[in-house]
Amino acid sequence: MRGWRRRDLLAAGLALPALALPAAARATSSNGGPRVVIVGGGFGGATAARYLARWSPQLRISLIVGRERYWTCPFSNLVLIGERQLASLEVSHARLEAEGIEVLRRTAVDFDPHHRRLDLDDGSELAWDRLVLAPGIEVMPEAIEGHGVDSVERFPHAWLGGQATSHLARRLQAVPDGGLVAISVPEAPYRCPPGPYERASLFAWWLAQHRPRARLVILDANDRFTKDDLFQAHWQAAHGDQLQWIGRADGGSLRRVDPRRGSLHTDFDDWATDLACVIPPQRAAAIARRAGLDEGRGWCAIDPVTFASRIHPEVHVIGDAAIANPMPKSAFAAASQARVCAAAIATALEGKAPPQALLTNTCYSLLTPETAIAVTGSYRATAQGIEPLPGTTGNSPADASDAERRAEAGHARGWYAAARADAFGD
Ligand SMILES: Cc1cc2nc3c(=O)[nH]c(=O)nc-3n(C[C@H](O)[C@H](O)[C@H](O)COP(=O)(O)OP(=O)(O)OC[C@H]3O[C@@H](n4cnc5c(N)ncnc54)[C@H](O)[C@@H]3O)c2cc1C
The missing domain is CATH 3.50.50.60 (FAD/NAD(P)-binding domain)
Incomplete structure (x- = not known):
């Protein structure tokens, strides 16, 4: 060869x-x-x-x-x-x-x-x-009633990375104490399934330090999500009632936005927000x-x-x-x-x-800047499809210690450096 x-x-x-x-x-x-x-x-x-x-x-x-x-x-x-x-x-x-x-x-x-x-x-x-x-990917804000390219600054998603990330960071800084932050999650499939929940965890961590009376709500078009038991347990322990997750069955799907008022609307509720991070539906x-x-x-x-x-x-x-x-x-x-x-x-x-071909994946998610959880799996590819190899898939343990969660964040940083070096030599 x-x-x-x-x-x-x-x-x-x-x-x-x-x-x-x-x-x-x-x-x-x-x-x-x-x-x-x-x-x-x-x-x-x-x-x-x-x-x-x-x-x-x-x-x-x-x-x-x-x-x-x-x-x-x-x-x-x-x-x-x-x-x-x-x-x-x-x-x-x-x-x-x-x-x-x-x-x-x-x-x-x-x-x-x-x-x-x-x-x-x-x-x-x-x-x-x-x-x-x-x-x-391409994002489709226009798939949400009342939304469109012109209102993305009002409802920033930063799901394509780059300068939009800095804009969303400034919007978070501007949230008043006692304010309401919302993150809306589109129906799967979308880029980075754990990404919205990592973002929610880090927003909640930041709000707890800097805006302790602020609240965070996640409006989710899905009923289950990756590592949901681990995320939910962390949110309950670290943030209690200040972080609320509303799944599809409870009316979490975003139906409409109002750019003038900055509000989000589901089948059951209207949310007047100080910052609404609306992650739009996506396609290739x-x-x-x-x-x-x-x-x-x-x-x-x-x-x-x-x-x-x-x-x-x-x-x-x-x-x-x-x-x-x-x-x-x-x-x-x-x-x-x-x-x-x-x-x-x-x-x-x-x-x-x-x-x-053997395919592999590990998704690390930060719960705080210093702690993380992960989901991992290896897969066999055949002409019919991709199937997990028995015994290779799993999440971080639910009862992991703080030291283990910190070690997982170290693995995340190590993965990032290695993936960058492998892809870009940078
Ligand atoms: C908030 C967030 C956190 C994430 N965290 C993680 C993580 O911790 N771990 C992880 O594994 N993944 C993570 N992801 C997911 C990861 O970013 C994507 O899955 C990954 O970038 C996909 O790689 P890709 O090569 O398919 O697309 P991309 O990385 O998006 O690369 C595609 C490139 O092609 C360019 N392009 C598009 N059309 C054209 C064209 N017509 N001509 C020329 N160029 C074009 C685009 O501009 C872009 O530069 C995260 C995503 C988000 C949003």
Whole structure:
């Protein structure tokens, strides 16, 4: 296997297949050698680019990163409460360029799966042999009555990271003592399933220090959520009646907002808030919904062994944009999927069958700046779907000591540093 090192495969959690299957046809491009174009320079896209470059040095790899700067969403909830600087979350793609990956700071606007072309926003066109889409999500505030792009500043979500995080941090600072803060959670699926509850925990921690008479309400369009028993036990013990969670069955679904009054409206109640953080419903970013890739469902169906689209198999979709249940939409999962996808593309271009894929995820959630809980799982991918490996899934223990919760926060910081280094070399 030219260009492959077995220890890299093992490090990525991949094993070579015992039997070779019929070889896939080798792709060719107009420039003479195989070219892989990757759209999106976040955790999924950057990881895919680096692993492909490492495993298949003969490939030409182009990474389309958009025109915006990139700040990681992981750890952005700490920025909201002033426990971390936004600048510390910004990553660059300089290391990828130094490694020979062509980084293009442009936006992909469309692609043609039949002629294998990608259109960029400067009018140029790229030919590709394999296209990998890792564009993340798009939020849909307009799906909520009374809401829209113009009222996002009024009801900030900061669910795409970046400068909006600083705006939400300032809004939290402006909440008066005795005020009401609301967080509304959309119906799943959405980016980072534990993210709203981590945010609620950190908001509650900050309010307890700085606005001790303020209250926090979570209006939830779901009845259950990841690690809910751990979050609920912590909220009850640490915040009592000052933090209220209202699930779907009790009327937690947000029906309407009133931007003029800053109020939220459910089937049963009207909430006059001092700060309402409305996390909108979501779908795959626009480029992943072109060419019928999402079949009108908002998310893209894939073959989990290769992350090839079920609609156009030469196009791969990884990260938040893909349907990869029961994996959550997380940076950890996006990077794991990127390595599996990179291995599948590298082997296909060598005329070989994809390796057996092992997918992994751990989601850490901070309860306070210094304590955390986690959910973890490993998964086997088959053409039929993704299934948890028996004995690998689980949450932090309910009866963990404070020292153990502190150790978990240390693991979270360690994961973040390692994931950044792996994806961006930064
Ligand atoms: C508050 C919060 C906390 C979180 N905490 C964690 C955590 O602790 N752990 C964890 O694992 N996950 C966490 N996540 C989830 C994590 O951020 C996402 O799951 C992850 O970023 C998904 O990676 P991705 O590569 O699919 O998308 P992204 O990281 O969003 O990257 C996509 C990139 O593609 C770009 N793009 C989109 N369209 C185009 C186009 N047409 N052309 C060019 N570029 C384009 C986007 O601008 C973006 O830069 C958190 C999320 C939030 C909101």
